[in-house]
Amino acid sequence: MPRAAIMLLLGGAIQSAACSTETTPDRTAGAAEPSAEVASTPARQIDWKTVEQAMGRTGVLQPGDVYRFSMPRSDLTVTVQGVRLRPALALGSWIAFKATSDGAMAMGDLVLTESEIAPVMSRLQEAGIEQTAVHHHVLHETPRVLYMHVHGHGDPVKIAEGVRAAVDLTSTPPPTTPESVGELGLDTAQIAGILGHRGRANGGVYQVSVPRVEIIRAGGLEIPPSMGLGTAINFQPTGGGRAAITGDFVVLASEVNVVIRALRESGIEVTSLHNHLLTEEPRLFFMHFWANDDAERLARGLRSALNATNSQRGSGR
Numbered sequence: 001m002p003r004a005a006i007m008l009l010l011g012g013a014i015q016s017a018a019c020s021t022e023t024t025p026d027r028t029a030g031a032a033e034p035s036a037e038v039a040s041t042p043a044r045q046i047d048w049k050t051v052e053q054a055m056g057r058t059g060v061l062q063p064g065d066v067y068r069f070s071m072p073r074s075d076l077t078v079t080v081q082g083v084r085l086r087p088a089l090a091l092g093s094w095i096a097f098k099a100t101s102d103g104a105m106a107m108g109d110l111v112l113t114e115s116e117i118a119p120v121m122s123r124l125q126e127a128g129i130e131q132t133a134v135h136h137h138v139l140h141e142t143p144r145v146l147y148m149h150v151h152g153h154g155d156p157v158k159i160a161e162g163v164r165a166a167v168d169l170t171s172t173p174p175p176t177t178p179e180s181v182g183e184l185g186l187d188t189a190q191i192a193g194i195l196g197h198r199g200r201a202n203g204g205v206y207q208v209s210v211p212r213v214e215i216i217r218a219g220g221l222e223i224p225p226s227m228g229l230g231t232a233i234n235f236q237p238t239g240g241g242r243a244a245i246t247g248d249f250v251v252l253a254s255e256v257n258v259v260i261r262a263l264r265e266s267g268i269e270v271t272s273l274h275n276h277l278l279t280e281e282p283r284l285f286f287m288h289f290w291a292n293d294d295a296e297r298l299a300r301g302l303r304s305a306l307n308a309t310n311s312q313r314g315s316g317r
Contacts, residue, residue, distance in 0.1 A: 044103065229284070
């Protein structure tokens, strides 16, 4: 074969090899992306009774195949500007689980006194359960209470055992029969009509949850609103058609100050602004609020703030 032809063939082979080397990293990166693999693999079946045994209490199935456990701090007597907070208003510890291909992911929020923070954090860390935030939700409360947001991923029974061991370091009471409080003394139909979303009565509090439109993901996994990613609005009657309100708006960065203005124009105090998660997409901020005023007036102010977010639209006015 002529020398020129040999050189042409060798050049083509070298060029092909070079092209193959250049494209290999892209294919490797795609194959090594764990989030895509986890998200596309069917979730495991979980025996929730076993998880309940590990938690030492029963849970409730929520929308999005989420299994949630509530641990109200009914042992605490906390007041804000003369209003005693019911556990369902702002003193409810909880942990929620959702099955994944490799076990479960868990998210929650523990209501703690200052002296409980360090021992609880240490016990959770020992169990491989991470903290994603520690902060306040309300202002002017007596005594001081703080909120520890937690995240776990793996064996749901081991996560439940870790959470239970941490909660056992606090004075959180064991499960009890829910308190019967009778009529709320609020026109909840009117409130639902104004907000455009119906709520439910729970422990003397009218609770409304409003999901966002976007799908929220962390680590490639979709996180349902029932794992704490819906705007939470709580009304606790304080007499004469008035109510103390608190909760948190789940907002994007671009919505933060628009919502602040809407709340302040309605006489609703913004008490905290922070994160609850670490790796969520899109990035979310949680804005807590407080007021004690005419329930209808407050509902209209809250609806104005909701309208400034990309939340699911309901009916109402």
